[in-house]
Amino acid sequence: MDHTVVRSAPGSPPDRRHPEPFVMIIFGAAGDLSHRKLFPALYNLIVDGWMPDKFAVIGLARQKNDDTSFRRLARESAAEFSRRLIDEALWEKFEQNIHYVEGDFSDPKAYDRLRTALATVEAAMPQAKNRLFYLATPPSFYPIIAEQLGQHGLNKSADHWVRIVVEKPFGRDLSSAQALNQKLHEVFDESQIFRIDHYLGKETVQNILVFRFANGIFEPLWNRQYIDHVQITVAESLGMEGRGTYYDSAGALRDMVQNHMMQLLCLIAMEPPIANEADAVRDEKVKVLRAIHPFSTRDITENTVRAQYEAGTIKEESVVGYLDEPDISSDSRTETYVALKLAIDNWRWAGVPFFLRTGKHLAKRVTEIAIQFKQVPHPFFSQTDTPLEPNLLILKIQPDEGISLRFGAKVPGTGMRVSTVNMEFLYDTSFKDAAPEAYERLLFDAMLGDSTLFTRKDEVEAAWELVTSILNVWGRARGPIATYPAGSWGPVEADQLIRGYGFAWRRPS
Ligand code: BG6
Numbered sequence: 001m002d003h004t005v006v007r008s009a010p011g012s013p014p015d016r017r018h019p020e021p022f023v024m025i026i027f028g029a030a031g032d033l034s035h036r037k038l039f040p041a042l043y044n045l046i047v048d049g050w051m052p053d054k055f056a057v058i059g060l061a062r063q064k065n066d067d068t069s070f071r072r073l074a075r076e077s078a079a080e081f082s083r084r085l086i087d088e089a090l091w092e093k094f095e096q097n098i099h100y101v102e103g104d105f106s107d108p109k110a111y112d113r114l115r116t117a118l119a120t121v122e123a124a125m126p127q128a129k130n131r132l133f134y135l136a137t138p139p140s141f142y143p144i145i146a147e148q149l150g151q152h153g154l155n156k157s158a159d160h161w162v163r164i165v166v167e168k169p170f171g172r173d174l175s176s177a178q179a180l181n182q183k184l185h186e187v188f189d190e191s192q193i194f195r196i197d198h199y200l201g202k203e204t205v206q207n208i209l210v211f212r213f214a215n216g217i218f219e220p221l222w223n224r225q226y227i228d229h230v231q232i233t234v235a236e237s238l239g240m241e242g243r244g245t246y247y248d249s250a251g252a253l254r255d256m257v258q259n260h261m262m263q264l265l266c267l268i269a270m271e272p273p274i275a276n277e278a279d280a281v282r283d284e285k286v287k288v289l290r291a292i293h294p295f296s297t298r299d300i301t302e303n304t305v306r307a308q309y310e311a312g313t314i315k316e317e318s319v320v321g322y323l324d325e326p327d328i329s330s331d332s333r334t335e336t337y338v339a340l341k342l343a344i345d346n347w348r349w350a351g352v353p354f355f356l357r358t359g360k361h362l363a364k365r366v367t368e369i370a371i372q373f374k375q376v377p378h379p380f381f382s383q384t385d386t387p388l389e390p391n392l393l394i395l396k397i398q399p400d401e402g403i404s405l406r407f408g409a410k411v412p413g414t415g416m417r418v419s420t421v422n423m424e425f426l427y428d429t430s431f432k433d434a435a436p437e438a439y440e441r442l443l444f445d446a447m448l449g450d451s452t453l454f455t456r457k458d459e460v461e462a463a464w465e466l467v468t469s470i471l472n473v474w475g476r477a478r479g480p481i482a483t484y485p486a487g488s489w490g491p492v493e494a495d496q497l498i499r500g501y502g503f504a505w506r507r508p509s
Contacts, residue, residue: 019447020161021054022130023121025114027105027145028137029059030073033167038136039077041439046094047084048436050444054127056097058117062104070100083434097121105141111152118154129160132446139169143183150187165194165446168259169250170455173471174464181457190457194446199260200453201438203427204397208267208369209281211395211403218393219272221373222348228390229353231370231506232264235362235489237314239336244327251334253306253474256358258467262289263455264397265354268369269344278452282459289462293343300473302500303342305482305493306335309361312486319361319486333481336360339494340470341501353501357494361486366508367397381408381418389420394506401435402426 024042026034045051059070075095079086101117103110122129133149135142146164149155156162166184171177184193199205212219221227234256240247247255266285273280295303310321323330337359344354373391381388392406403425411417427435436444445453484491489505498505 017448017450019050019052019055019444020130021052021125021128022132022161022447023056023058023118023128024132024134025058025060025118026134026136027060027141028135029070029100030061030063030065031136033136034059035073035077036081037437037439038134038443039074040081040083041437041443043078043082043086043091043094044084044437044440045444046090047087048440052447054125056099056121056125056128058099058101058114058121060101060103060105060110060114062102065100065102067098067100071095071098074098083437097125105137106144106148108148108151111148111154115152115154129157131157131160131162133162133164135164135166139167139171139180142166142180146184146187155187155192161192161449162188163192163194163446163449164188165196165443167196169254170195170259170460171464172250172254174461174468177460177464181461185457191451193457194451194454195456195460196442197259197263197455198438198442199263200455201440201442202397203435203441204395204401205264205267206441206453208264208395212267213272224348224350224352226373227352228372228374229355229501229503230268230372231503232261232268232354232356232368233370233506233508234261234264234358234367235364235508236358236360237362237365237487239309239319239361239486240325244325247336248328248332248334251306252336252338252358252360253467253470257338257340257356258463259455261356261358262463262466264369265342265356266459268371269349269354271348276452278450278454279456281452282456286456286459286462287346288344289459289466291344291346291349292466293345295342295466295469295473297473300470303340303497304470304474305337305339305491305497306474307337307359307482307484307491307493308332308334309336309359309486310483312361312488314361314363314487321483321486335474335481337362337484337490337494339490339497341497353503355498355501355503355505357490357505359484359490363487363489364508365399368506368508369395369397370506371395372503381416383418386419388418392506400426401428 026038028034075091099117099121101110101113103113135145137145171180212222266288269288270284271287273284308322312319322328322336323332339357342354371393375390379388388408389406394404396402396404405423406420408418409421411419442453482491482493489507495505
């Protein structure tokens with residue numbers, strides 16, 4: 001594929017959209033998400049010139065802090081995790097507009113103090129009357145914070161926008177997700193709510209839409225007539241990274257499948273939206289979720305696999321088994337690996353199996369979508385020693401972001417031997433500008449009020465409906481759950497699942 005290098009001209013970014021002045025209020029501002037993602041993303045947006053001239057940040061958290069100590073924390077976050085080195089002059093300007101309110105999320109007095117802080121900021125910066133609330137807290141606080149914001153009249157404004165960004169996990173099953181949606185809707189309109197799924201902020205994930213709908217080549221082939229099956233892999237070599245308590249109550253199905261993997265599936269399987277607009281795109285994604293063939297109890301037994309990692313070795317380092325990890329109960333049945341086969345009941349996909357797998361402590365970190373095309377109808381160049389491979393299109397989400405197409409080519413020499421070759425597009429070689437981090441893109445869109453890359457209420461609930469049906473059956477099952485050695489590609493049961501359909505999992509290189 002073409003390796004022409006594309007750059008945006010310095011100082012003239014191609015995207016001319018610009019957010020209006022606003023104040024961002026971060027709940028849980030002293031926590032890990034703010035530290036690793038939010039402050040670094042804000043700082044990068046400033047460096048890239050995407051922030052409005054007038055904006056301020058108010059952090060609200062229980063931790064003891066004042067403006068000075070909080071600014072120091074914010075600086076440490078940006079220095080450690082930003083893509084950019086700290087520019088003293090820029091930072092100094094930004095820092096003056098960072099403030100801190102100490103308080104308990106359920107204490108009404110904290111919201112009185114927040115209101116006072118907002119009034120002080122707005123007095124100094126009268127243009128900045130729009131508000132972006134960001135809930136970077138444990139999810140149990142979401143309903144409490146929403147209610148308090150409503151009671152303090154902070155949820156709306158007559159002539160300025162007010163938005164709220166909510167992090168995952170968004171519920172832990174269908175009924176809790178519905179209850180949370182209802183609670184948020186008592187205080188905010190759907191148009192004000194921005195539910196983050198950070199996978200949608202990834203460049204390569206957005207590129208799925210561009211690849212499919214900005215190119216004429218593949219879309220005519222994108223259906224049951226030409227596609228044999230699809231494999232979606234989100235493999236992680238890392239484990240729980242200190243989040244054992246959360247993870248043991250969630251598991252891979254809730255942590256990865258309900259959100260990130262369902263989003264990937266939707267982007268691959270959706271119909272072309274009528275416009276590049278938030279609701280047009282999200283309408284099509286919801287249709288995919290609703291078309292997924294519901295899992296019967298038998299389907300769940302036959303078409304889902306859950307497993308836990310046992311001790312093993314990853315990159316020459318020994319890893320303990322899941323049950324021996326800190327914060328994990330020794331009789332936990334939480335899955336660290338899931339494989340599923342699902343079917344989409346519509347004209348485009350009838351009869352095309354979709355295989356999904358994800359797991360912690362697998363052999364390698366790789367997220368990819370492999371689309372296998374049907375073989376030619378008559379094997380004209382049949383070879384008995386090395387059978388012809390089917391054409392394969394691989395969308396490489398991370399790492400080594402790009403797209404690869406595998407097809408047969410004639411081996412030079414006498415005779416007509418066919419070998420499989422790769423055509424590669426690599427982001428790194430074709431585009432020289434570093435891609436923004438997912439949180440930069442998503443924060444920017446939330447500031448603009450563009451909810452295309454955020455999940456809508458019905459989308460979240462449709463994904464939970466499917467996942468809850470699996471959780472219910474798993475919850476009733478007794479007996480041991482499957483295992484796999486840390487550092488492997490997963491349990492043999494997952495190999496058996498896909499083999500039952502006549503396929504094998506891809507081994508990403
Ligand atoms: C998070 C999950 O949503 O996504 C984590 O809670 C997981 O368990 C992470 O590790 C994976 O994200 P990424 O961007 O590293 O693929």
